[in-house]
Amino acid sequence: MTVLAALVRAYDRLADEGLAPRSGYSVQKIAYIIPLNPDGTVAGGPIDWRVMEKRKLVARPMAVPQPPKRTSGIAPNFLWDKTAYVLGVTAGEGKRLAAEHAAFVSCHLDALADSTDEGLVALRRFIQAWQPDDFARLGWPEEMKDQNVAFALESERRETMIHDRKAAQELWARQQSAGSNESAICLVTGERAPVARLHPAIKGVWGAQSSGASLVSFNLDAFTSYGHEQGDNAPVSEAAAFAYTTALNRFLAQGSTNRLQVGDASTVFWAEAATREAAADAEDAFAALMGAERVDEAAEGKRVGDMLALIRSGQKLSALRPDLAEGVRFHVLGLAPNAARLSVRFWLDDDFGVIATRLIDHQARMRIEPPPRDANPSFWRLLIETAPLRKTDNILPNLAGDWLRAILDGRPYPLTLLSTLLMRLRADKDVNGLRAAMLKALVIRNFPTMEVPVSLDPAKTDPGYLLGRLFAAYEYVQTQALGGKVNATIRDQYYGTASATPRAVFPALQRKATHHLARLRKDRPKSYVFVDSKIGAIFELADPDRLFLPTLSAQQQALFAVGYYHQRNDFYRGKDDPAAEPKAIEEAAR
Numbered sequence: 001m002t003v004l005a006a007l008v009r010a011y012d013r014l015a016d017e018g019l020a021p022r023s024g025y026s027v028q029k030i031a032y033i034i035p036l037n038p039d040g041t042v043a044g045g046p047i048d049w050r051v052m053e054k055r056k057l058v059a060r061p062m063a064v065p066q067p068p069k070r071t072s073g074i075a076p077n078f079l080w081d082k083t084a085y086v087l088g089v090t091a092g093e094g095k096r097l098a099a100e101h102a103a104f105v106s107c108h109l110d111a112l113a114d115s116t117d118e119g120l121v122a123l124r125r126f127i128q129a130w131q132p133d134d135f136a137r138l139g140w141p142e143e144m145k146d147q148n149v150a151f152a153l154e155s156e157r158r159e160t161m162i163h164d165r166k167a168a169q170e171l172w173a174r175q176q177s178a179g180s181n182e183s184a185i186c187l188v189t190g191e192r193a194p195v196a197r198l199h200p201a202i203k204g205v206w207g208a209q210s211s212g213a214s215l216v217s218f219n220l221d222a223f224t225s226y227g228h229e230q231g232d233n234a235p236v237s238e239a240a241a242f243a244y245t246t247a248l249n250r251f252l253a254q255g256s257t258n259r260l261q262v263g264d265a266s267t268v269f270w271a272e273a274a275t276r277e278a279a280a281d282a283e284d285a286f287a288a289l290m291g292a293e294r295v296d297e298a299a300e301g302k303r304v305g306d307m308l309a310l311i312r313s314g315q316k317l318s319a320l321r322p323d324l325a326e327g328v329r330f331h332v333l334g335l336a337p338n339a340a341r342l343s344v345r346f347w348l349d350d351d352f353g354v355i356a357t358r359l360i361d362h363q364a365r366m367r368i369e370p371p372p373r374d375a376n377p378s379f380w381r382l383l384i385e386t387a388p389l390r391k392t393d394n395i396l397p398n399l400a401g402d403w404l405r406a407i408l409d410g411r412p413y414p415l416t417l418l419s420t421l422l423m424r425l426r427a428d429k430d431v432n433g434l435r436a437a438m439l440k441a442l443v444i445r446n447f448p449t450m451e452v453p454v455s456l457d458p459a460k461t462d463p464g465y466l467l468g469r470l471f472a473a474y475e476y477v478q479t480q481a482l483g484g485k486v487n488a489t490i491r492d493q494y495y496g497t498a499s500a501t502p503r504a505v506f507p508a509l510q511r512k513a514t515h516h517l518a519r520l521r522k523d524r525p526k527s528y529v530f531v532d533s534k535i536g537a538i539f540e541l542a543d544p545d546r547l548f549l550p551t552l553s554a555q556q557q558a559l560f561a562v563g564y565y566h567q568r569n570d571f572y573r574g575k576d577d578p579a580a581e582p583k584a585i586e587e588a589a590r
Contacts, residue, residue: 002188003244004216008189010247020247020250023243024066025063026064026066026200026242028062028064028067029061030059030062030064031050031060033047034046034152035047035153037154038122040121040122042138045140059148064077065077065079065163066200070211074096075103076104076107078107078172081148085100085103086149087135088135089132089145091145109124112124112127117167117168120162150163184232184235186236187235188236189237193239193240195235196240196241199216200246200249205252208342214340215245215341216234216241217230248333251270252268252335257287258283260378263380263392263401264336264337264400265345267404269332272328272330285324285356290378326353332347332348334347334401336401345401346404348409358408358410365445366437368455368565369454369456369566370433372432372437373433374434385438386420396420399414412446413446417438419554421558422558426499426500427496431495436562436565439558439562440558443555443562456570461543462556462559466542466563468564469566469567470535470539471490473535473571474509474510475489475568476571477513477535478490480531481520490512499560500557501551503550506548534571
C-alpha cells in the first residue's frame with residue numbers, strides 16, 4: 001500500500017470516530033472569538049480563546065473551513081482568518097495590509113450577499129460596518145494582533161461558531177464545488193473526481209517551515225511533463241488530498257501520541273485493526289518498544305505493560321495476543337524537511353506481528369551486562385550517543401532513518417553507525433553501556449560469523465575482545481596503584497590508538513603496568529594477586545603471534561570496546577556488591 005493510500009484509509013477511520021474534521025475543514029489554531037449580535041455589532045468585546053500551556057497562553061485548535069494555500073499571493077480564508085485579513089490590523093509593517101483586508105471584505109460580501117441565515121447576516125453586517133480604526137477606538141488588546149480569529153453569535157458562542165452553522169456549511173460546500181478543477185482518475189482512490197492542483201500544507205515536521213511544507217508539489221518546469229501544470233502531473237483528487245493531509249497533520253500535531261522524533265526524521269505510526277482497542281494496543285506497544293513515553297503502565301496501559309513484560313521475557317507475540325500478531329496492519333512513516341518540501345526518509349507497511357518481532361530481536365541484540373542505567377532507552381537517547389557533544393543537531397542527517405528502517409525491515413544496520421560510534425569512542429573515550437550495547441548489536445547483525453557475549457566471557461579468544469579486556473586490566477592496575485593521584489588514566493591517553501593500532505602502544509602499556517603492579521604488590525598485596533591473576537588469565541587465552549596485531553578492523557574495534565566494557569565493570573562490580581571483590585581476591589590469593 002502506498003503512503004497516500006494508507007493515510008486516506010487512516011483519515012476514514014479517524015473521521016468515523018469523530019477524531020478528524022469533515023471534508024473541506026481543517027484544524028487550525030484560533031486565539032480569539034468575536035461575539036456578534038444579530039445586527040452585526042460586537043457583543044462586549046473579543047473573547048480570549050487561548051488556554052494556558054507550560055505557563056504560556058496558546059491558541060486553541062478548532063475545526064474551520066480549510067484555508068487556501070498561500071504562497072506569495074493574497075488569499076483570504078472563509079469565515080475566519082488572522083487579524084490582518086479580518087480586521088485590517090497587524091503588529092508588523094503591514095505592507096499589504098490594506099489589500100489583504102479588502103480581499104477578505106470583498107470575498108465575504110459577495111459570498112454572503114444573498115444569505116438569510118441569522119449568523120451569516122450578522123457577520124455580513126459586521127464586515128460592512130467595521131473600520132480598522134475601530135480596533136484602537138474600542139480598546140481591543142494588542143496581543144490579539146496577527147492571531148487567528150473566528151466569529152460566533154453571542155447567544156450561541158458557548159456551543160456553535162458561525163462557521164459551524166448548517167447554512168455556513170452548505171455555503172462552503174457550494175463554494176468548493178464551484179471552484180473545483182477538471183476531473184481525472186485519482187491515483188490514490190482510483191475514482192474519477194476533481195483534481196487538486198495544490199495540496200494542503202503539512203505542519204509539525206521538525207525543521208520544516210512553520211507555515212507548513214508540501215509532500216506533493218510541482219512548482220518548476222523541470223518537474224512537469226506533457227504540458228501539465230502543478231497537481232495535474234500526478235492527479236490526486238481534492239478529496240484524497242484533503243484526507244491524507246488531514247490525517248498526517250493530526251498524527252504530527254503537538255502532543256500527538258502517534259509521533260516520535262528519530263534524529264531529524266519526524267516519525268508517525270498508526271495501526272489498522274478490526275477494533276479500535278486492538279489498533280490502540282498495537283500503537284502503544286510500538287511506542288513502548290521504541291522507548292517513547294506513551295503508555296502509563298500503572299493505569300489503562302497496564303495490559304500493554306504486562307504484554308511487553310512477557311515479550312521481553314522471550315514469549316512470542318502470537319501466543320500472547322493473536323489479534324495483534326495476525327490481525328493488525330502497521331504503518332511507520334519518517335519525514336524530514338527538504339527546502340519547501342518534505343522528503344520521505346522511510347516508509348514501512350507490514351503486519352504488526354512482524355514489526356514487533358523485529359523490534360524484539362533488536363532489543364535482544366542490544367542486551368548487555370551490566371545493563372546501562374537507562375534499561376529501556378528511547379531511540380533518540382541511543383542516537384545522541386553518536387553525536388558530538390551529545391547534541392541532537394549533531395546527529396548525522398541520514399543515520400536515524402537508515403538505522404530505524406534497518407531494524408524494522410530486518411536488514412543489516414548501516415555501517416555509518418559503526419564508523420560513527422568508533423569515532424565517538426576515539427574522540428571522548430566514554431565507553432558506556434549504551435555504546436557497548438549498540439556495537440554488540442551491530443556486530444551480531446552485520447557479521448553473523450562473529451559472536452559477541454552478553455556478559456564477560458572469560459573463555460573468548462578473539463584478539464579484539466582480549467585486547468579490550470587487557471586494556472581495562474591495565475587501567476585498573478594504574479588506578480589501584482596510584483589511587484586518587486591519577487590526573488589522566490591510560491584510557492584518556494591511549495584508548496584511540498590502542499583500539500585501532502594495538503602494536504603501536506601495547507608494549508608501552510605493558511611497561512607501565514609492570515611498574516604499577518610492582519607498586520601494588522608492595523602496598524596492597526591482595527589486590528596485586530587478584531589483578532595479576534586476571535592479566536595472566538587473559539594472556540593464557542591469547543595466541544602470542546595474533547594478540548598485538550598491527551591494526552584492528554572496524555568490527556574488531558567494536559569487540560575491543562565490548563571487551564573493555566565487560567572487564568572494567570567486572571573489576572568494579574564490588575561497588576554494587578561489597579562482598580564480591582574481596583571474595584574474588586581471597587580466592588585468587590589461595
